[in-house]
Amino acid sequence: MPPRRAVTGRSQEPRKRFVEELRLLRAQKGDSLRQLGDVLGWDWSLFGKMESGQTIGSPEVAEALDQHYGTPGLLIALWELAAADPAQFRERYRRYMTLERGAVGLWQYSVSRPPGLLQTDGYAHDALAGGGFKDQELNQQVEARTGRRKLLEGHSPPPFRAILTEAVLRTALRDARAWREQLEHLVEMSGRPNIALQVLPFSAGPHGLTGTDLMFLRLPDARTVAYAETDVGGELIEETGRVERLHHAYDAVRDMALPPAESRKFITRMLEEVPCEPST
Structure with missing residues (x-):
């Protein structure tokens, strides 16, 4: 030994x-x-x-x-x-971003904020500013995050399914106008043929993904990898057994969520609750 x-x-x-x-x-x-x-x-x-x-x-x-x-x-x-090591979190995220750009299918579960792929400029700015970014670095981070939206645009974009908890839709920005734009964007994106958006209402009760954001990527070589993120860090998961277990949990949550058509109506109702800007 x-x-x-x-x-x-x-x-x-x-x-x-x-x-x-x-x-x-x-x-x-x-x-x-x-x-x-x-x-x-x-x-x-x-x-x-x-x-x-x-x-x-x-x-x-x-x-x-x-x-x-x-x-x-x-x-x-x-x-x-x-x-x-914090450097490890950054390395994992960079590798995840590289894999995301080549993905042929994506699945997301979001606990408290819209997925990065569905965030507006205004939402991304406020969210990243709340995370401590400032000035030039803040602008760079906003551009990097919103630039990811191009993945869902253009000719033959990959299919994307996003499950949002009701908490995502009730955690509003302080700026009512920016929050309205974010909800309108979700409604618009949910109408695209390659995007399926589902809402998991509070009434669904406890489940296996209460505190973890998840993204699954189906890669061109037929592998699926996962990225799990909490408030203290993220982990890129490539080991087949762990990915499968997480995907089973995701499938269970998907079955508890509202269907896409009902989810679109749910978001529209939330949009109606946002105060309109006073006329000038």
């Missing part, structure tokens, strides 16, 4: 430490990447990407490597430190 090295949370580069440990352990074992893939049952290219720092993989992979190398708890502890 390789000598056990101390694991602490003091490292300023937890991802780099994880990568170094992976390389060292494989070198000591004398495995090639292909041999590692054959033994553990994952495509060998995944281990190459992990050792180059492109991804940290999943906890299941880290646990399997711990067992293979005879280092119980070491790699999963390093994986957890790397996964908690």
Whole structure:
């Protein structure tokens, strides 16, 4: 068994430490990447990407490597430190954005705000400003978010299904005009042939996705990946078993939501409750 090295949370580069440990352990074992893939049952290219720092993989992979190398708890502890690194959240999101641009099908579940793909300029500005962005950085972030809408436009856009909880429609912007524009945009987009928009009313009761925003992407190679996001961070999920479990939860919520036609009426009723601007 390789000598056990101390694991602490003091490292300023937890991802780099994880990568170094992976390389060292494989070198000591004398495995090639292909041999590692054959033994553990994952495509060998995944281990190459992990050792180059492109991804940290999943906890299941880290646990399997711990067992293979005879280092119980070491790699999963390093994986957890790397996964908690803020830089890791940014890397996951950048990779998700790259995958989104090539997706051939998309499914979204939103807990408290409209999906980024359906946000107006005004909503994106207020939401990002509330998150602490200012001045030039704020403008750049707004452009980046609203630029994603192009994915749903043009010739043969991919199908997109979005499920919004009722909380999304009741968490209004302070600016009534901007909020009205956002609701009008949702109504307009729900009428497009490639978009199915459903509302999950409060009356649906408890379910398995209460506090997590989810996006699923169907990729050209027929794989489906998921991106799960909470208030404290996000995770790109590519492991088939985890994606399938989340998709089962999503399907259960979809069955509880209003059909698209009823959802459109629901949003229209919410729009009627928004105060009109006073005439001048």
